[in-house]
Amino acid sequence: MQKKLILTAAVALLSLSHASAATPPTLTKGVLKIGMEGTYPPFTYKDAAGNLTGFDVDIAKAVAAKLGLKPEFVLTEWSGILAGLQANKYDVIVNQVAITPERQKTIAFSTPYVYSTPQIIVKKSGTFNPKTLADLKGRRVGSSLGSNYEAQLKAAGGINVVTYPGAAEVLADLAAGRIDAGYNDKLLVNYLIKSQNLPIRGAGTGQPDSMGIAMKKSNVALKAAIDKALLQIKADGTYAKISRQWFGIDVSKP
Known part of the structure; x- marks a missing residue:
């Protein structure tokens, strides 16, 4: 049953756009590859037992669940994280990537999911x-x-x-x-x-920043699906629960 659900979700993602050739192949295998640092507490880091944890880890898992995909985390240094996305090492980056006009020239972003300073x-x-x-x-x-x-x-x-x-x-x-x-x-x-x-x-x-989930500009279907998933986890209370666990406040608001 689980394999059937994953396959159905992958097909649904592909149907969101006629440009299915641009969709990362991992999605058709039921996996969402997620790039992050793993050394950036409280967003993404390893706890005393060596387990990957953090706010962004929890958000990524919640989004993947809404997509019906299995999250697979790929850890990399920040200095090479955007290049890794362009090289198809992962499908998305969930690592407090600020949305800037310069970055929007080469990569796509979800709707903002965190506001900070x-x-x-x-x-x-x-x-x-x-x-x-x-x-x-x-x-x-x-x-x-x-x-x-x-x-x-x-x-x-x-x-x-x-x-x-x-x-x-x-x-x-x-x-x-x-x-x-x-x-x-x-x-x-x-x-x-x-x-x-x-x-x-x-x-x-400094001046406030808005953060988004980053992905390749060609992945139109993936962006639409992730934007929908973010709306869903905010609507059902999942986002607020995760945010308050880590920060004591809802950080989805400017």
């Missing part, structure tokens, strides 16, 4: 307390390579932007004093401050 991060014991990106001029500031945060820092001008494969490396160098500040998601910063004994604290914030 970038935050400047500094050492807890230090006296440096930047309020805006202008306060970071002349400073060494860490960010993930290829991220929206890196782009914002460079656009501000006058900041010595130091890039890393992912957020974990930024936090490690900040704690060690090798950089003056970091710049990342406020939801991540608040989670780390509450759940881990990291010597960091949040400072000023």
Whole structure:
């Protein structure tokens, strides 16, 4: 019965568009391959037992369930995650990918499923307390390579932007004093401050971001199906339950 349901769901996905040749072959096998970092708490990381967990993991599983597909997670560094999508290593990325005009030139996004704000991060014991990106001029500031945060820092001008494969490396160098500040998601910063004994604290914030599930522009049928699935998990309360579990609030609202 389960195989029949999966096959039916795959056929339904393909029927959403005449461009079935553009649909990833994994969908016809009943699998949704999902790219993510696995080192970005509380969104996607491994717990003490080595199990992949996090907000994005739960959202990805819920979306896959609505599609009638089995989620298969593919872990990769942030610096290569968008290239991996174009190389067909996975069908979608569920990893807090900010929707930007530049990215929309080459990849497609679902409707936004998370709204958050970038935050400047500094050492807890230090006296440096930047309020805006202008306060970071002349400073060494860490960010993930290829991220929206890196782009914002460079656009501000006058900041010595130091890039890393992912957020974990930024936090490690900040704690060690090798950089003056970091710049990342406020939801991540608040989670780390509450759940881990990291010597960091949040400072000023940037402009709000909207995050979407990323996929190749040619996958029109997949985008339509994922947008529908997101509406369904919001309507039936699944999204709110997951969001409150991780953040205590519903992060689907601006």
